[in-house]
Amino acid sequence: MQKEKIMADKFAAYTKRNDFLICVDSDGCAMDTMNIKHFRCFGPCMVTEWGLEKWKEEILARWNELNLYTMTRGMNRFKGLVKSLGEIREKYCEIEDFNRLEKWVEETAELSNDALEREIGKADSVCLKKALSWSLAVNQSVGRIPEEEKRPFEGVKEALKKAWRDADIAVVSSANPGAVLEEWDLHGLLEYTDAVFAQNSGSKSYCIKELMKRGYRPEHVLMCGDAPGDLEAARQNGVYFYPVLVGREEESWKEFQETGLKRFLEDSYGGQYQTEKEKQFLENLGEK
Numbered sequence: 001m002q003k004e005k006i007m008a009d010k011f012a013a014y015t016k017r018n019d020f021l022i023c024v025d026s027d028g029c030a031m032d033t034m035n036i037k038h039f040r041c042f043g044p045c046m047v048t049e050w051g052l053e054k055w056k057e058e059i060l061a062r063w064n065e066l067n068l069y070t071m072t073r074g075m076n077r078f079k080g081l082v083k084s085l086g087e088i089r090e091k092y093c094e095i096e097d098f099n100r101l102e103k104w105v106e107e108t109a110e111l112s113n114d115a116l117e118r119e120i121g122k123a124d125s126v127c128l129k130k131a132l133s134w135s136l137a138v139n140q141s142v143g144r145i146p147e148e149e150k151r152p153f154e155g156v157k158e159a160l161k162k163a164w165r166d167a168d169i170a171v172v173s174s175a176n177p178g179a180v181l182e183e184w185d186l187h188g189l190l191e192y193t194d195a196v197f198a199q200n201s202g203s204k205s206y207c208i209k210e211l212m213k214r215g216y217r218p219e220h221v222l223m224c225g226d227a228p229g230d231l232e233a234a235r236q237n238g239v240y241f242y243p244v245l246v247g248r249e250e251e252s253w254k255e256f257q258e259t260g261l262k263r264f265l266e267d268s269y270g271g272q273y274q275t276e277k278e279k280q281f282l283e284n285l286g287e288k
């Protein structure tokens, strides 16, 4: 399958093949790439950038809690940074010019390196500069993760293979499109994928909405994801949600293959099963 063909950032190029559509998130859902990025890149780069070595262990543990194991899982990196630095200044030490960064994150229309760079051009701020330097260091450090360590979770390929027989499969991710394509291709997942929509295609909610215009009924669309943002995207479109639970990913994909997929295709996903899956998902992220 040609990469260009699948790189459908224009929804017009998308062709409906089945009556059922399964949207699958990539990072932390199909690909086991989220823990490693937070463990090795995001948190440690913040410790280095702000010289927080003295409290390293506690700070990294809290970073992971906020970005992986609670309801803020999957939040934008700059939001995560402000949340963490905000706690650090209350608990450990002063963060110079913190309010300037907090203000930018609250007010900017775009949370990206480019937007941050433009802001630095307008305001001479230590904290904004540090945030950019941190974000670039994170990208470099993510780029150094060896290919062989970015793998799909156990059971993903089998599940997609099975699902692809009766449903269209679209990757719906907010990650970098090049990285998603490369990872999915390397592990043979593109074979069971009809299209890839990433960061440059719009929000997840928007992607699902656009795909539904191809003529899928809402009860024949399923969003499969690992973060509250995925659940939200499903809810906004009135479609079903299947959670890949953090720490229990293998088990989640096994259940998808054995139960979730079958129920979805047999129109018995709604009601009790969907409620139960959502409850499990929220509880797993510490929500009562």
Ligand SMILES: [Mg+2]
Binding pocket: 025, 026, 027, 028, 029, 074, 225, 226, 227
């Ligand atoms: Mg994810």
